[in-house]
Amino acid sequence: MIRVLGTGAADGWPNPFCACASCESARAARTIRAQTCALAGTFLLDCGPETARTAERAGVALHGVRHVLLTHDHPDHTAPAFLLYRSWVAGDAPLDVVGPPSVIASARQWLAPDTHVVFHEARPGDELTFTDGTVRVLEAAHDGDAVLYDLSTEDTRLLYATDTGPLPEATMAATTDAAYDVVLLEQTFGDFTSHGTAHLDLTTFTEQVRRLRDVGAIVASTDLIAVHLSHHNPPAAELARRLATIGARMVDDGTPLGRGPVRTLCIGGARSGKSREAERLLAAEPDVTYVATSYPRSDDPEWVERVRLHQSQRPAQWTTVESLDLVGLLAHDGGPLLIDCLTLWLTRIMDRHDGWSDEAWADGGEAAVLAEVTALVEAWRATSRRVVAVTNEIGQGLVPQRASLRRFRDEMGRLNAAIAAASDEVRLVVAGRVSLL
Template identity: 35%
Template sequence: MKVLISGTASAAGWPAPGCGCASCARVPRGRSRTSVRLDAPGVPPGGPVPHLPPGDPGPCLTPDRPVPHVTPVPRVGPVPRVPSGVTVPHGDLPSSGFVVLPPSGGSLPPGYQARSGPDGLTVTTPDGLRILYAAALPALPFPYATTGPAEEPDMVLVDVLDRPERLGDLRRRGLVGERTHVVAVDVDHRVPTEAELARRTALWGVRTVPDGTVIDLRDPPPTPPLLPRRTLLLGGSRSGKSAEAELRLAAEPDVLYVATGPSGEGDPEWSRRVRAHRDRRPAHWGTAETTDLAGVLRSATSPLLIDGLGTWITAVFDECGAWSGGEGLDAVAARCDELVAAWRQTRVRVVAVSDEVGLGVVPHTSSGRMFRDALGRLNQRLSMESEDVGLVVAGRLLGPI
């Protein structure tokens, strides 16, 4: 069965009419609101496909987050006109009618089944193929089944800019596998550029396609790019390096977040920082609070996010009594050697965050200089053992470096 993805943007499109943001100003080719049409074998072509009144945003996810405008089911008709400026190779479009997904009213043609649940709307075609529109849909105005076991769909249409962790949860529960076509929809100016959209979706194993793309579900999905096993992200204070690290692993089914800093007990300001990080992470991620990074790297069976090396080396200085120098510094060096060796041999994907200490002023205390030198040397060594190293400045990734 073939699927025509005639639109891929959110309700307002990209660029959004009248929007003066930088993203809308530099998008190279416009995208229209999400509209996905399924080949309906055996359904004869009909008349024109009706649409909702112009300007009607359709039903809403939340008062301020509209569902993309779609044609209600049943909307069966000839192959729709592809948006201007989009070229579809001749012969790729099926000649039979279409059923439009997701629906907003009406009933399904014979042989089609639909199930609305917490993961979104699943439509099953007469030949048994399943397409999941992964969105929290409002109550639908016609009887859709809401029971029955969830099965792995053949295609998932997902707004990964909203919640990429939703895709990770689907993978964790076995609803997205290697043969699932995963396509980004509802894209818009929440991402600064098309290039950044492509970068993120590549990290998440999601396909980004232009409007007018036809996908044959009988074909296997493209092989995802090979992702780096070891990634080191550097940046200054409040640079956005932790958010970038979380973004890297957001669509993974299982992640262990390794927190190396103090819990914040007795320090309200630090507690707020810790809580903000915790609230930002997907609920299905695990958490380990430890300074035994070498042990975690050796025993890990799922991807790791280590945040971060600056607080880790601070704790190691405390544990080794190294702030006054002497033998304590030798103990710190030994712990760093152990960490580098484990990092070099790890078999899981790992993203680590560290402070770039080489851009500031020279610390005026000897302990400050010792800390700076130890962390700077550790950053250099881990960088040399990493497939991917990036510098984050003012929320933007500069790199790889």
């Protein structure tokens, strides 16, 4: 198991001396973020001055730690006094301490020369193999002697990427096709993009996510966590929403990590912004297949213009497929799918089985539509692909006068409910505002 013990920047979040809106919001919610560190089995990644107490507050004992991986010698990431405190109770229990030369030189001063601790000077490109895991040392874009870590244990592969600015090309090459289970990627400065430091903000964070997806380091099943958070970010609720649009999330200190969302349903009324929200969710993905379920040709100029505008707004690297075979697409492995939309899909399925006719509906049409809807829901539930679907909420208006339209409204409501029940998350979009259900 991986547990994120701390998620804050050097001064934590809130900064204890700050009264900005972001800090005051964190205080009101009683959400206190300590300096970033993580525990992965017997591996402790970074150990700052608050790490030990952060672990205690999370109910996590550190006596099982056998390897400490330190990224650099800034005091929020390396507080070597922990070696002294551990020596008072641990006896001869072995411990590996890994870090850049400056970190090791600082840490050695806390222990006698005949210590049971084994120090390992780490440089980018090094690989260290221990009984319970393999550590690959990666280059960081940060001031001074700093590294990042690629850690593989028996059941998890983790990228620990804090502190760093835009990732160096050597690091991108080293993470190619890694398909990490978990990525802890720093995002320090939020919308403050003129900070001029070797850190990431929301703009550069999004670009790093895209690059990591492009080389196969982040895949559909990767749990992407933003860490090293500071009060330069918007308040937590808004930051969580912004991160979610690129497939990342924030967690509280002490959170054990699991798999991120695979299936997302975006639902809303006409012109609510639901398609835009769906596109934001996959904006950092390099190989999205956009599945258009609308009629491919039309003599209606207004409809043709709508389709043209939709197409022009999609990223150039996305592939567009016009298809009703959602079951087949969901069943195959591959990159993320964006399905827009289920309402048009059901419209065409109703056309296929003459579901607008009362006679045809009673004479097998209802059963045929139900079979196709059931197959879609099962494929949605079983898919391993990252998939986002857009659908319309049409049940909140007037009751249609025609029986066929009332039938469609009811079938649409049933389809939406079934897909929502099989989704990892549902996003309701109203007047451009998004709520997680």
